[in-house]
Amino acid sequence: MSQADVRRRVSSRFLTSELRLIAVRRRNQVGLAALAAVPVVLAVAMKVASPEGPPDRGDGPNFFSQILGNGFFVALAALGVELTLFLPIAVSMLAGDAVAGEANQGTLRYLLTVPVGRTRLLAVKYAGIVMGAFVAPLTVAVSGLVVGLLLFGGGDVTTLSGTQIGFGTAVLRLLLICLYLGVCLSALGAIGLFLSTLTEQPMGATIALAMLTVTSWILGQIPQLDWLHPYLLTRHWTDFGELLRDPVSPGGLTPGLLSAGAYIVVFLSAAWARFAGRDVTS
Amino acid sequence: MxxxxxxxxxxxxxxxxxxxxxxxxxxxxxxxxxxxxxxxxxxxxxxxxxxxxxxxxxxxxxxxxxxxxxxxxxxxxxxxxxxxxxxxxxxxxxxxxxxxxxxxxxxxxxxxxxxxxxxxxxxxxxxxxxxxxxxxxxxxxxxxxxxxxxxxxxxxxxxxxxxxxxxxxxxxxxxxxxxxxxxxxxxxxxxxxxxxxxxxxxxxxxxxxxxxxxxxxxxxxxxxxxDAAPRARVLTDQPAEAARVLRTLGLTEIAESASEASGQLGAVAPEKVVASLVHDGVAVRGFAVEAPSLEDVFVRLTGRGFDVSG
CATH class of the missing domain: 3.40.50.300 (P-loop containing nucleotide triphosphate hydrolases)
Incomplete structure (x- = not known):
């Protein structure tokens, strides 16, 4: 019996294949381009609009008013704008597709008979989602930074605390903001992976996840529901402004990171519980 | 192993x-x-x-x-x-x-x-x-x-x-x-x-x-x-006559159409069938002993051929 000879290698081939699959897909490329286009539109609009800029609504960090003075704030403003819907939709597209997309195309049964263990499949799928969750805000930031510098120039950045930091330090802070948002979006992705194991229709999972995000934003706006607010997925997403204080308060991002971690643990477990023993009839 | x-x-x-x-x-x-x-x-x-x-x-x-x-x-x-x-x-x-x-x-x-x-x-x-x-x-x-x-x-x-x-x-x-x-x-x-x-x-x-x-x-x-029983098949322009001969010889599950008659041979020797047919003056155009096709076996086992099972 030669089954004993089977050697299972530890290899990154499947993960590489998964990342490549996401990267070569036209839909994902277009989505990423759309994310990158938002800061461009924003900056051009600010450039041609009246010099006063839009009024400051005083609601969370608002970087619009500072754009005209420093291109750095194009990236921040774009992240703030896209965080409400565009970034969550981008992650929803990836996450909804993860398992349901394979089921829908009939590739799931062939992966499982290769065999790919179900836990391993979920791990690789989630790794792909997480990659997307980090790449998406980084793309917005890079695009915003480039177009901002071109149209408005750079220079020292005024923090939310009123102090000045150098441009290099500010870019480092921007990178940290992207990483923080990457973690937040990874939590969204974990919910999406779970939803994706429930259906064979990737669009269904995507739409459900996008609606969940919007609902979470809306509930967060209703003061009567303040008892619910600490548990909302999007509750701490806008905390990224903490990274623009001087000095950065070490505890400022802890609630957001803990909340994201909790969402990730709960929904990855749920995805595994759902998928590990499920009959695959697609 | x-x-x-x-x-x-x-x-x-x-x-x-x-x-x-x-x-x-x-x-x-x-x-x-x-x-x-x-x-x-x-x-x-x-x-x-x-x-x-x-x-x-x-x-x-x-x-x-x-x-x-x-x-x-x-x-x-x-x-x-x-x-x-x-x-x-x-x-x-x-x-x-x-x-x-x-x-x-x-x-x-x-x-x-x-x-x-x-x-x-x-x-x-x-x-x-x-x-x-x-x-x-x-x-x-x-x-x-x-x-x-x-x-x-x-x-x-x-x-x-x-x-x-x-x-x-x-x-x-x-x-x-x-x-x-x-x-x-x-x-x-x-x-x-x-x-x-x-x-x-x-x-x-x-x-x-x-x-x-x-x-x-x-x-x-x-x-x-x-396992499937062989059948004798007679090609003739007198299928009714042929079927009668087959039945007399003890063949079972006789079937006849416009140009042939057939029946399950059982223990009857094929030679005997041909001899009887000729003896009774049935015009035989062709004679064959056939194992049933796989399709026949299949239809017998599944009853309804290729219908969708409910």
């Missing part, structure tokens, strides 16, 4: 109140080409999905290549090539890239030999020329060929092929038949699910027939055919 490549005991699957597969005891000997027959909806594909561990049985269990499934799936499945319920690939990847992805997912596959193995598999199913084309542009036959290529990425001990000739042109069908023959000659066991009886008659050594979720017959093909 067991001599069965596939062995199931009481394999059962219920979906809600419906029993899709009912206590199936499959026994596929190593080296056999096993024709897995049955009308649409008779439970063949559900059985195959259970064999491969895609769905779990409600009751019963099975071994593949002598190891219990699904516990040893990670050890056994690399030796099993499978085509389940039609091809399934990423439409926006080329045929070759789709195979690359499956090979990358296989932890037992060597990265170093991946390219060569993929080319060999593509060549084997005659798809080399179209390997770089996006899958969405493939014809049904090409898709089917790619799915067979995927099953051949590694040397396999067992191939589970669910309707492999579906959508293929006659040329392609013949190629697949040849391929199955070659694989068997190389020592692989083939479980071939199909409803094309011609396919079975030409390539299979064993047959299992499913009907309404049950395995109603399972034996070597030769035995299945010899």
């Amino acid at each position: 067991t001599d069965l490549a596939v062995a199931s005991q009481g394999l059962t699957k219920r979906f809600g109140s419906q029993v899709a597969v009912d206590a199936v005891d499959l026994a596929v000997p190593r080296g056999a080409v096993y024709g897995f027959l049955g009308p649409n909806g008779s439970g063949k594909t559900t059985t195959i999905r259970m064999l491969l561990g895609l769905i779990s049985p409600t009751a019963g269990g099975h071994d593949l290549l002598g190891a219990a499934m699904p516990d040893h799936a990670a050890d056994v499945l690399p030796h099993v090539g499978a085509l389940v319920e039609g091809p399934g690939f990423h439409p926006y990847l080329s045929g070759r890239d789709n195979l690359r992805r499956l090979d990358a997912a296989d932890r037992t596959a060597e990265a170093r030999t991946s390219g060569a193995r993929i080319d060999a598999a593509l060549d084997r199913v005659g798809l080399s020329a179209a390997a770089g084309k996006r899958y969405r542009l493939y014809s049904l036959g090409m898709k089917q060929r790619l799915a067979i290529a995927a099953a051949l990425l590694q040397p396999r001990q067992l191939l589970v092929l669910d309707e492999p000739t579906n959508g293929l042109d006659p040329q392609g069908t013949r190629e697949v038949r040849t391929l199955v023959g070659q694989l068997a000659a190389e020592g692989a066991t083939v479980l071939l699910s199909t409803h094309l009886l011609a396919e079975v008659e030409q390539v299979c050594t064993h047959v299992g027939v499913m009907h309404r979720g049950r395995l109603v017959a399972q034996e070597p093909l030769a035995q299945l055919r010899s």
